[in-house]
Amino acid sequence: MLKWLSILLISCTALSACSFTPYSPKIAEIGNAGSTTGPHIIKRMTVTDTNSGRTNFAYGAVSSYPGASADIGRIGIPKKVEGYWSKGWDEYEEYYYISSLIDSKLAENKIDTLRDYYKNHGDYMAAMVLAVDGPRVRLIYTLNCFAKFNDCAPRKNADPNGWVVRSPDDTTEVVVLFDGTGEASDTPFPGSPYDK
Numbered sequence: 771m772l773k774w775l776s777i778l779l780i781s782c783t784a785l786s787a788c789s790f791t792p793y794s795p796k797i798a799e800i801g802n803a804g805s806t807t808g809p810h811i812i813k814r815m816t817v818t819d820t821n822s823g824r825t826n827f828a829y830g831a832v833s834s835y836p837g838a839s840a841d842i843g844r845i846g847i848p849k850k851v852e853g854y855w856s857k858g859w860d861e862y863e864e865y866y867y868i869s870s871l872i873d874s875k876l877a878e879n880k881i882d883t884l885r886d887y888y889k890n891h892g893d894y895m896a897a898m899v900l901a902v903d904g905p906r907v908r909l910i911y912t913l914n915c916f917a918k919f920n921d922c923a924p925r926k927n928a929d930p931n932g933w934v935v936r937s938p939d940d941t942t943e944v945v946v947l948f949d950g951t952g953e954a955s956d957t958p959f960p961g962s963p964y965d966k
Contacts, residue, residue: 797846797881798911800897803829804837806938807903811862813963815853815900817909819846820874827900831859835938836899845898847881848909848947849874854962855902855952866905867959868952880933880945881911887928887943888913890921901938909948916942 815827825845829838852869856862895914915922958964
């Protein structure tokens with residue numbers, strides 16, 4: 771009996787290693803959440819990728835770009851952003867909500883462009899940055915190539931579409947994967963983390 775249980779366990783382990791789940795390449799393991807317009811609080815903010823992976827950018831109080839940083843495990847090509855945030859810290863000036871799809875194909879093309887942009891800089895510092903500025907939400911992808919420390923020379927004709935731009939703090943190159951506006955309210959949205 772023990773022999774058959776061992777064979778069954780080994781078979782199950784072998785089969786689980788051969789999963790047919792679609793592979794999601796690592797795009798970023800570092801996440802940042804911040805703002806370019808002062809104090810905000812991000813209470814709930816999730817980005818879902820094309821393989822239904824989900825990353826939480828609810829880092830609480832933020833006031834600068836790129837802002838708070840955390841290990842986000844692994845996120846692939848983003849397809850949706852949803853969350854609640856507010857402006858101000860001690861007193862909330864306004865409340866915001868967004869639930870929006872992201873053009874995943876365009877996002878993938880922009881990410882591929884940046885990943886092949888530099889002559890001599892890899893993707894080991896790849897990060898996804900979520901920036902809130904009042905009702906505006908941007909999802910930004912960067913390889914964190916800083917000319918002071920790295921060789922950030924671009925390849926010839928590396929960005930024919932003009933997708934690669936300077937980061938909001940003008941320190942590195944980024945691509946903007948999503949730029950949208952959420953709903954605004956003077957009172958908390960029903961069912962939101964602010965609704966007590």
